[in-house]
Amino acid sequence: MDMETHQPVQKKVHSEQPACVSRRDFMLFSGAAAVSLATLGLTIDMANGQIPQQVRYKEFPRMLVGKVSQLDGDTPTPFHYPYDHPFCRSLLFKLDSKGGGGVGVGENIVAFNQICTHMGGMLEGQFNPGYKTLGPCPIHLTTFDVARYGMVVSGHATQGLPQIILELDGDEIYATGVMGLMYGHHDNRAGLVEG
Ligand code: FES
Numbered sequence: 001m002d003m004e005t006h007q008p009v010q011k012k013v014h015s016e017q018p019a020c021v022s023r024r025d026f027m028l029f030s031g032a033a034a035v036s037l038a039t040l041g042l043t044i045d046m047a048n049g050q051i052p053q054q055v056r057y058k059e060f061p062r063m064l065v066g067k068v069s070q071l072d073g074d075t076p077t078p079f080h081y082p083y084d085h086p087f088c089r090s091l092l093f094k095l096d097s098k099g100g101g102g103v104g105v106g107e108n109i110v111a112f113n114q115i116c117t118h119m120g121g122m123l124e125g126q127f128n129p130g131y132k133t134l135g136p137c138p139i140h141l142t143t144f145d146v147a148r149y150g151m152v153v154s155g156h157a158t159q160g161l162p163q164i165i166l167e168l169d170g171d172e173i174y175a176t177g178v179m180g181l182m183y184g185h186h187d188n189r190a191g192l193v194e195g
Pocket residue numbers: 116117118119120121137138139140141142155156157
């Protein structure tokens with residue numbers, strides 16, 4: 001009650017939805033990635049927590065990349081996706097617990113592009129199953145967390161590893177798309193930058 005006017009006090013109600021960007025989206029589109037979005041002239045509607053679908057996720061032809069029964073928890077399985085190109089080298093992991101974006105009964109099967117997002121170092125033979133990390137990169141030592149959407153744990157890179165979107169069909173594991181900008185690309189939709 002307003003003591004001067006003797007009218008009921010109206011409470012302010014905020015009708016806007018709070019920004020609700022997932023951790024994955026935050027990691028992908030913070031820092032340098034946000035600059036890329038501005039370059040593309042694409043708008044992020046932060047009030048609704050919506051990032052344009054065409055930027056967040058690029059579908060590619062479905063491709064068989066492995067079998068659940070053949071995965072080894074200590075040694076990731078290499079494959080190329082979406083193109084047979086060095087920048088598209090990727091790794092398929094079977095983690096000992098749930099991973100972000102994972103598929104399978106335990107949601108523990110995940111895959112990532114294998115090229116460091118900083119300056120293209122090759123992340124090879126540097127998987128630590130205990131910590132679920134990939135790295136350090138041999139060039140500037142960035143390490144990525146493959147249980148948490150490929151986010152950067154430490155090092156120079158500002159963008160997480162692009163995650164390969166997977167789906168299961170029985171024992172077979174298929175790649176169907178890529179979440180995040182692959183090294184050597186200015187836009188996943190535009191293909192590779194050669195030269
Ligand atoms: S190229 Fe990997 S940290 Fe620089």
